Amino acid sequence: MGETLIFIILFCVVFAAVYFIAYFIAGKRILGRGFSIFINAIVVLVSPWFFLSHFDVGVGNDCCSDSAVFSPDHRLSMYFWVIFVVHSI
Numbered sequence: 001m002g003e004t005l006i007f008i009i010l011f012c013v014v015f016a017a018v019y020f021i022a023y024f025i026a027g028k029r030i031l032g033r034g035f036s037i038f039i040n041a042i043v044v045l046v047s048p049w050f051f052l053s054h055f056d057v058g059v060g061n062d063c064c065s066d067s068a069v070f071s072p073d074h075r076l077s078m079y080f081w082v083i084f085v086v087h088s089i
Contacts, residue, residue, distance in 0.1 A: 006050075009043075052079075
């Protein structure tokens with residue numbers, strides 16, 4: 001299940017990048033506004049939630065080993081910025 005979700009998220013991220021490049025070159029949306037909103041929601045909302053839930057929340061956080069995604073002293077400020085960016089979009 002986890003590998004499938006990772007594949008779906010990575011596919012959406014790559015697709016969003018290709019879609020942006022196509023939009024940049026053509027100057028218009030290729031697949032429509034609704035599809036663009038759907039892909040952006042996956043990339044902006046689901047990706048950070050998935051990353052934090054699998055790699056940071058509930059995982060031992062030792063700043064002197066490879067287990068720390070965010071430094072223990074800066075974890076709260078990093079969560080703030082992730083939530084701030086997600087809510088600003």
